[in-house]
Amino acid sequence: MKLVPLEIDGQAIEVPEGSTILDAARELGVDTPTLCWASTLTPVNVCRVCVVELEGARTLVPSCARQVEPGMKVLTDSERVRTSRKVVLELLSSSVDTSTAPTLRAFAARYGATPGRFGPVAPPAGLNERDAARAGHHHSSDGACAESVHQPRKVDNQLYIRDYGKCITCYKCVEACGTDAQNTFAIAVAGRGFEARISTEYNVPLPDSACVYCGNCINVCPTGALMFKSEADLRDAGNWREADQTTTRTICPYCGVGCTLELTVQDNRIVRVMSPPEVSVTQGNLCVKGRFGVTYVHGNEPAGE
Amino acid sequence: MDIHPISTPPTPDEVEAVASVVGPAGPLVGPEGLPATEARRHLLLPVLHALQARVGWISPGGLGEACRRLHVPPAEAYGVASFYALFSTTPRPPRVVHVCDDVVCAARGAGAVCAALETKLGPAGSGEGATWLRSPCLGLCEAPVAAMVTVAGKAPEEASWSVRGSAEEAAAELAAVVGGASAPAREEARVRQPREGLRLLRRVGVVDPTSLDAYRATGGYRALERALQMGNDAVIAEVTASRLMGRGGAAFPTGRKWAAVASQPARPHWLVCNADESEPGTFKDRVLMEGDPFALVESLTIAGLATGCELGIVYLRAEYPLAHARVQGAIDAARAAGLLGANVAGSGRAFDLEIRRGAGAYICGEETALFASIEGFRGEPRSKPPFPVEVGVFGKPTLINNVETMMNVPAIVLGGGAAFSEVGTAGSTGTRLFCLSGHVRLPGIYEVPFGTSLRALIDLAGGVPEGRSLRAVLLGGAAGTFVGPEELDVPLTFEDTRRIGATLGSGVVVCFDDTTAMMPVLQRIASFFRDESCGQCVPCRVGTVRQEELLARLANRRPHGGLPAEQEMYRELSQCMRDASICGLGQTASSAVESGLKRFAGLWEGA
Ligand SMILES: Cc1cc2nc3c(=O)[nH]c(=O)nc-3n(C[C@H](O)[C@H](O)[C@H](O)COP(=O)(O)O)c2cc1C
Ligand code: SF4
Ligand code: SF4
Ligand code: SF4
Numbered sequence: 016m017k018l019v020p021l022e023i024d025g026q027a028i029e030v031p032e033g034s035t036i037l038d039a040a041r042e043l044g045v046d047t048p049t050l051c052w053a054s055t056l057t058p059v060n061v062c063r064v065c066v067v068e069l070e071g072a073r074t075l076v077p078s079c080a081r082q083v084e085p086g087m088k089v090l091t092d093s094e095r096v097r098t099s100r101k102v103v104l105e106l107l108s109s110s111v112d113t114s115t116a117p118t119l120r121a122f123a124a125r126y127g128a129t130p131g132r133f134g135p136v137a138p139p140a141g142l143n144e145r146d147a148a149r150a151g152h153h154h155s156s157d158g159a160c161a162e163s164v165h166q167p168r169k170v171d172n173q174l175y176i177r178d179y180g181k182c183i184t185c186y187k188c189v190e191a192c193g194t195d196a197q198n199t200f201a202i203a204v205a206g207r208g209f210e211a212r213i214s215t216e217y218n219v220p221l222p223d224s225a226c227v228y229c230g231n232c233i234n235v236c237p238t239g240a241l242m243f244k245s246e247a248d249l250r251d252a253g254n255w256r257e258a259d260q261t262t263t264r265t266i267c268p269y270c271g272v273g274c275t276l277e278l279t280v281q282d283n284r285i286v287r288v289m290s291p292p293e294v295s296v297t298q299g300n301l302c303v304k305g306r307f308g309v310t311y312v313h314g315n316e317p318a319g320e
Numbered sequence: 321m322d323i324h325p326i327s328t329p330p331t332p333d334e335v336e337a338v339a340s341v342v343g344p345a346g347p348l349v350g351p352e353g354l355p356a357t358e359a360r361r362h363l364l365l366p367v368l369h370a371l372q373a374r375v376g377w378i379s380p381g382g383l384g385e386a387c388r389r390l391h392v393p394p395a396e397a398y399g400v401a402s403f404y405a406l407f408s409t410t411p412r413p414p415r416v417v418h419v420c421d422d423v424v425c426a427a428r429g430a431g432a433v434c435a436a437l438e439t440k441l442g443p444a445g446s447g448e449g450a451t452w453l454r455s456p457c458l459g460l461c462e463a464p465v466a467a468m469v470t471v472a473g474k475a476p477e478e479a480s481w482s483v484r485g486s487a488e489e490a491a492a493e494l495a496a497v498v499g500g501a502s503a504p505a506r507e508e509a510r511v512r513q514p515r516e517g518l519r520l521l522r523r524v525g526v527v528d529p530t531s532l533d534a535y536r537a538t539g540g541y542r543a544l545e546r547a548l549q550m551g552n553d554a555v556i557a558e559v560t561a562s563r564l565m566g567r568g569g570a571a572f573p574t575g576r577k578w579a580a581v582a583s584q585p586a587r588p589h590w591l592v593c594n595a596d597e598s599e600p601g602t603f604k605d606r607v608l609m610e611g612d613p614f615a616l617v618e619s620l621t622i623a624g625l626a627t628g629c630e631l632g633i634v635y636l637r638a639e640y641p642l643a644h645a646r647v648q649g650a651i652d653a654a655r656a657a658g659l660l661g662a663n664v665a666g667s668g669r670a671f672d673l674e675i676r677r678g679a680g681a682y683i684c685g686e687e688t689a690l691f692a693s694i695e696g697f698r699g700e701p702r703s704k705p706p707f708p709v710e711v712g713v714f715g716k717p718t719l720i721n722n723v724e725t726m727m728n729v730p731a732i733v734l735g736g737g738a739a740f741s742e743v744g745t746a747g748s749t750g751t752r753l754f755c756l757s758g759h760v761r762l763p764g765i766y767e768v769p770f771g772t773s774l775r776a777l778i779d780l781a782g783g784v785p786e787g788r789s790l791r792a793v794l795l796g797g798a799a800g801t802f803v804g805p806e807e808l809d810v811p812l813t814f815e816d817t818r819r820i821g822a823t824l825g826s827g828v829v830v831c832f833d834d835t836t837a838m839m840p841v842l843q844r845i846a847s848f849f850r851d852e853s854c855g856q857c858v859p860c861r862v863g864t865v866r867q868e869e870l871l872a873r874l875a876n877r878r879p880h881g882g883l884p885a886e887q888e889m890y891r892e893l894s895q896c897m898r899d900a901s902i903c904g905l906g907q908t909a910s911s912a913v914e915s916g917l918k919r920f921a922g923l924w925e926g927a
């Protein structure tokens with residue numbers, strides 16, 4: 016394999032051709048924040064939290080998607096990089112409910128983001144109000160509050176909820192539902208601009224859509240916008256106690272593929288089923304049976320009750 | 321991939337509308353030469369147009385039929401339909417009048433016109449059988465206030481025109497068209513400067529744009545003949561020698577692009593002509609297409625043959641119905657005369673052209689977004705590299721140039737690149753079209769050699785009206801910058817404008833006189849970018865909202881945490897948008913606003 020020499024923060028390194036700057040930075044132990052990137056998904060490079068300064072480039076470049084070239088000189092912690100990362104995190108934190116997005120919050124703290132500088136967060140939209148937006152039209156606000164995507168969650172099935180007030184529009188769920196994993200295409204990005212949103216066709220409820228409840232979108236969602244209903248219910252009840260939880264890896268009992276399940280158990284009940292992306296059998300993907308069908312161990316009740 | 325169908329059945333009208341694009345039934349074959357893998361998906365945009373034009377909105381039944389015929393998942397098709405401003409995914413009356421309230425029209429009274437119309441008809445979007453909507457720039461800025469009517473039905477209609485008279489009279493005229501009257505006829509684009517020395521505009525207004533014979537009688541198709549004699553390499557060498565730079569905004573050397581595409585081993589090569597012209601204040605490409613459409617067709621034919629393309633696509637904004645008709649007419653006539661098709665002008669070589677229409681999205685003028693739009697996806701740009709010359713539309717090497725860029729080609733082929741480069745300056749060769757609008761006596765399109773001063777250009781357009789003085793010029797469009805009266809001696813070249821921190825952009829020159837309140841101008845620009853952001857990346861998607869909010873606070877004199885805090889916030893915000901956005905839209909969305917806030921004293925304090 017051909018190796019490509021480059022320099023990151025003054026340190027020389029060689030990485031295989033086709034690697035990204037992010038790969039090279041990680042190789043050197045440089046901790047680079049990412050939100051829309053995942054090892055199992057095609058890079059969409061939309062969140063821009065991973066940007067780095069590349070000598071000779073007019074703008075910053077997304078390290079998660081930009082492939083290395085010989086002789087590149089990259090800065091990962093310059094003033095320009097820090098400012099852009101900070102502002103990106105401020106823009107997200109001021110417009111999205113990050114209460115179940117610990118990674119994002121940690122990044123925001125690391126870069127000293129002060130989302131409050133845009134003013135108090137605007138009151139939430141009504142249910143489905145943001146879904147009715149028309150492309151190219153909006154009501155201009157008076158700037159007193161910072162507009163946000165806050166809105167009531169969509170609860171239209173017993174298995175998982177969609178809380179788009181927490182959505183950072185990272186496209187991960189769309190990719191997981193589409194060509195990167197599931198090939199179901201139940202959800203896509205609709206609308207545009209600040210009114211861009213994840214949606215089924217005409218915002219129909221999930222049971223009327225193509226969704227097969229594989230939950231692969233939940234597995235990749237970085238913000239908790241997509242969440243097991245069992246988890247959401249426990250959180251609502253103030254009874255989601257991470258300290259009292261255990262995670263157990265096991266193999267799905269249903270078929271011969273042998274997908275790895277990662278069960279979160281609280282009070283002797285399975286409250287969430289994830290699948291580790293690093294396991295090569297399934298790369299984090301499951302089907303409805305492994306994802307939502309293992310709670311039969313509790314008898315008849317749905318998970319979490 | 322299994323398509324989960326939409327359960328609502330289509331109406332017979334919708335079935336017919338979809339079939340009008342896809343064909344009656346059975347297996348689909350795209351227009352000749354389109355790659356089999358994209359055989360269906362790329363028809364999504366034309367199909368959505370057909371549905372919108374037939375029933376006035378994209379209903380679930382209609383979209384379901386489109387998905388069934390094209391094999392597109394409904395959620396994705398909905399994502400595409402809901403991306404474009406001219407498509408409605410909720411019921412909309414068949415008759416819609418779009419009224420421009422963008423920067424130029426606003427400076428010339430669009431606000432009062434819309435207010436009067438609102439009093440007459442109720443707020444935008446209301447009404448049963450017909451309605452009106454506000455619109456971004458319709459590209460008729462030389463004659464504000466601009467309007468466009470679209471009527472859905474079996475025989476759909478669309479027309480744009482200039483509304484005249486006082487706010488009351490204008491509103492009455494608009495209300496009449498909403499009520500069913502035909503749109504008043506629009507004047508042909510005129511050249512208002514002396515004709516000698518004109519190159520790009522030499523036929524505009526004097527040669528019948530619908531007649532191939534008239535075109536040929538004025539030198540048309542001699543360049544193609546000459547190009548065929550010269551051979552591809554020689555044509556590309558002349559374009560390179562001309563040092564022609566792209567006129568679409570990015571000012572990239574055209575010859576380098578052509579050479580790069582020609583040398584790509586992958587096949588097919590695609591030619592794309594960028595006729596999306598949606599930068600507020602820009603109307604030059606429209607004038608060229610309306611006034612000299614055969615010259616565009618000839619230019620594209622030369623470009624396509626020289627770079628090894630057999631098919632070209634003209635991506636034309638939907639707000640240009642007359643340009644559409646004219647260019648389509650020229651393509652049809654050229655094909656009938658053997659100047660397009662399997663054997664271009666008897667050369668034994670094939671080249672043909674097809675028009676694809678946008679649907680109300682400024683971002684689709686960005687080249688990679690434009691490709692996505694043609695392919696039937698959302699008009700979202702992607703990062704470069706790879707560049708279009710390697711990976712363009714349908715993933716193939718693509719030559720993409722602006723209309724005006726292309727229209728320089730015949731003169732280069734006939735006169736040689738060296739002669740072409742004698743006009744203008746060393747870094748900016750040839751002539752350039754400028755779109756003069758706003759507070760000038762003779763708004764319109766002007767062609768001058770590069771290096772002409774901004775002052776001379778404004779004088780050519782008659783200067784600001786009697787008794788008033790110039791406050792500022794918006795140079796380069798909404799993505800450009802404000803230039804003050806003290807900077808009018810700047811020579812209009814790529815290099816000189818760069819020196820003063822400005823840009824020529826798409827040739828926009830909007831003049832504002834001393835009576836103009838500048839804050840509303842900045843607010844309209846901020847609002848435009850917010851509306852037109854594709855929404856992909858955070859700096860632009862949220863940053864354009866924060867920018868608009870800031871201006872509203874300044875206008876209301878209610879800054880958060882004091883002015884210095886706001887100034888620091890905006891400095892960082894605009895830096896992030898410029899540095900970390902994916903594409904030119906986000907990267908320049910703060911450019912004009914930032915320059916305006918800097919230039920106009922007191923705006924930070926709400927003056
Ligand atoms: C937001 C945005 C909008 C654009 N709109 C147009 C357009 O309407 N017409 C155009 O020719 N170029 C437009 N461009 C520039 C194109 O991306 C591209 O550079 C151009 O078509 C190349 O042609 P040229 O080299 O002949 O200028 C736009 C760029 C951006 C970032
Ligand atoms: S659960 Fe599976 S099928 Fe349903 S939306 Fe998520 S990824 Fe798509
Ligand atoms: S729902 Fe989650 S995965 Fe999907 S776009 Fe929003 S934040 Fe990303
Ligand atoms: S900069 Fe704006 S328009 Fe460009 S990709 Fe990002 S969100 Fe879309």
Ligand code: FES
Nearest residue numbers: 060062063065079
């Ligand atoms: S992680 Fe690179 S852009 Fe989102």
Ligand code: FES
Nearest residue numbers: 420425457458461
């Ligand atoms: S047509 Fe109204 S601003 Fe251009």
